[in-house]
Amino acid sequence: MCSGRVDLEFVLRAFSNGMDGVFIGGCRLNECNYITHGNYDALNMVLLCRRIMERIGLNPARLRVEFMTSGEGNLFTEVVDDFSKAINELGPLGQSEGLDEDELSSRLAEARKLVPYIKIEKREKLASRLKNKEEYDELFTRQEIDELFSEIVSYHIDPAKCQACMICYRRCPVEAISGGKNTIHVIDQDICIKCGTCLEACPPRFGAVNKITGQPVPPPIPEEERSIVRKSKVT
Ligand code: SF4
Ligand code: SF4
Numbered sequence: 001m002c003s004g005r006v007d008l009e010f011v012l013r014a015f016s017n018g019m020d021g022v023f024i025g026g027c028r029l030n031e032c033n034y035i036t037h038g039n040y041d042a043l044n045m046v047l048l049c050r051r052i053m054e055r056i057g058l059n060p061a062r063l064r065v066e067f068m069t070s071g072e073g074n075l076f077t078e079v080v081d082d083f084s085k086a087i088n089e090l091g092p093l094g095q096s097e098g099l100d101e102d103e104l105s106s107r108l109a110e111a112r113k114l115v116p117y118i119k120i121e122k123r124e125k126l127a128s129r130l131k132n133k134e135e136y137d138e139l140f141t142r143q144e145i146d147e148l149f150s151e152i153v154s155y156h157i158d159p160a161k162c163q164a165c166m167i168c169y170r171r172c173p174v175e176a177i178s179g180g181k182n183t184i185h186v187i188d189q190d191i192c193i194k195c196g197t198c199l200e201a202c203p204p205r206f207g208a209v210n211k212i213t214g215q216p217v218p219p220p221i222p223e224e225e226r227s228i229v230r231k232s233k234v235t
Contacts, residue, residue, distance in 0.1 A: 003027070003065070004038020009115045011049050011063060016108045021087035023080065024065040031069070037129070039067055044126045047136055048118070051145040056107040057097050059090060114152070116193035121148060151214040153194055159184045159221040161208035164228050168198035168209065184226040189217055 003026030014022050024046060026039035042065055050060035066079045090096045094104040119126065125139055157168070157177075162184045169177045169185055176192040179185030185208075187198070202209040 002036070002038040003042035004036065004040075006042055006045065007115075008045050008049055008052075008119065009112060011045075012052075012108055012112045012115065015058070015062070015093060016105065016112065018093065020090065020093045021062045021064070021083065023083050024063075025076065025079075026065060026067045028067045028069055040129050041126065043067075043130065043136075044128055044139065047139050048122060048126065048145075051140045051142060052111055052118070054142060055145050055149055056111050057099055058093070058107075059096055061086060062090065062093065114149075114194075116195060117153070118148065120195060153196075154189060154212045154215075154217045155187055155192060155194065155196065155198055156210045156212055156217050157185050157187055157198070157202075158208050158210055159186075159226070161206055162228075163206050163208070165203065165206065167203065168201050171197050171201045173197065179226075182228045182230070184221060184228060186220045186226070 003024055006024050011022050011024075024042055026042045027033075029039055029043070030037075032039055046063060046065040050063055053060045053063060064079075064083050068075045068079075094101065097104075099107070122140070128139060130136060130139060162179075164179060164182050164184060166179065166181070166185075169179050173195060174191055174193050176188045177185050177198065178188065196211070199209045199211055
């Protein structure tokens with residue numbers, strides 16, 4: 001229904017599925033019928049995605065957003081024709097970028113994995129209401145996206161501090177945390193979407209969750225070493 005519904009993940013998934021270009025059509029800016037103005041969300045998402053595409057070596061011209069009314073059929077035809085021509089000239093995804101299929105898939109997979117994290121980190125800018133096109137290029141800069149990718153945050157549970165209270169286990173939105181009663185909890189880094197909920201949820205008196213920036217995460221504690229023996233239970 002609304003261009004604002006087009007998620008960053010949808011665009012990257014389309015490229016992962018072999019699309020050579022993605023075109024998003026939205027209502028004219030400032031003419032939204034609702035108070036949501038989702039077309040601004042679409043614009044901001046596209047500006048962010050284009051920077052991510054640059055970062056991973058894809059030509060950002062493969063993604064375009066245009067705004068028009070339902071009565072502007074001629075304009076729609078013109079922009080779609082123009083976009084199709086531009087994509088035809090670029091050729092299949094990866095070709096003009098000099099990326100082979102494996103490299104392309106791996107770069108897109110890596111970027112897709114970071115989508116929830118990127119959306120959290122950039123949530124304020126993603127809610128911007130830009131006034132003119134001159135501001136478009138400035139909303140997200142190349143340097144900013146380079147820093148975002150090179151200083152990726154991870155969350156790690158310190159096995160020496162975890163008290164197996166299971167609060168983080170219950171609050172994690174993607175079931176990335178394994179653990180149980182009297183069992184030290186461990187985060188599966190492949191599943192974690194870096195939302196930070198576990199850091200906020202872990203009681204301050206335990207302070208077992210650490211936020212790690214731009215550094216490798218310590219390996220998980222071996223399963224046979226995860227049992228917690230309470231002092232009161234020792235005879
Ligand atoms: S950061 Fe979020 S997704 Fe990752 S383990 Fe913690 S709660 Fe789960
Ligand atoms: S909330 Fe903290 S103490 Fe409790 S299980 Fe999670 S990491 Fe361990």
